[in-house]
Amino acid sequence: MVNSSDRSQPFILFELDRTTYGVPSETVLQMEMVEQITPVPNVPPFVEGVVFSRGQVIPAIDLRVRFGFEKIPYNLRTRLIVIHSEHRTVGFIVDTAREFVNILDGAIQPPPEGISSLSGKYLAGIATLGERVILILNIDELLTLPELVS
Numbered sequence: 001m002v003n004s005s006d007r008s009q010p011f012i013l014f015e016l017d018r019t020t021y022g023v024p025s026e027t028v029l030q031m032e033m034v035e036q037i038t039p040v041p042n043v044p045p046f047v048e049g050v051v052f053s054r055g056q057v058i059p060a061i062d063l064r065v066r067f068g069f070e071k072i073p074y075n076l077r078t079r080l081i082v083i084h085s086e087h088r089t090v091g092f093i094v095d096t097a098r099e100f101v102n103i104l105d106g107a108i109q110p111p112p113e114g115i116s117s118l119s120g121k122y123l124a125g126i127a128t129l130g131e132r133v134i135l136i137l138n139i140d141e142l143l144t145l146p147e148l149v150s
Helices: 117-120 139-143
Strands: 008-016 019-024 028-033 047-053 056-062 079-085 088-094 096-105 124-131 132-137
Touching: 008 047, 008 079, 008 088, 008 132, 047 079, 047 088, 079 139, 096 124, 117 139
Parallel strands: 019 132, 056 088
Antiparallel strands: 008 019, 008 096, 028 079, 047 056, 079 088, 124 132
């Protein structure tokens, strides 16, 4: 019999402002370098515009801006993580992304009560891998926030 805490899930890890985040790998379609972003008028500040990726036009969301961090210029490490969830496809612009890991279910804890209500909506949990702390994103909640739906 397999203990539920012994099961693991695959995640793609990325960084924003020296913090590591994880998204379930089944939601990631691809990762690529950030190239041409076409601005779109009257969108929230965290929506950089749209990108053409593998034959599809998708919105590009700067997660640094979305999470309230300082906007920085893109560089060779900046990545676009194309995510598909709940019939929506978007690109998340992140500082760097290059790690794929399996995280034991028992290593993922719910977000603490002290986290603000907005953070609690898009955080699915907090995982520990050795000394590393990884914030696991709830993709469905992140993509259904009012600013993205409208």
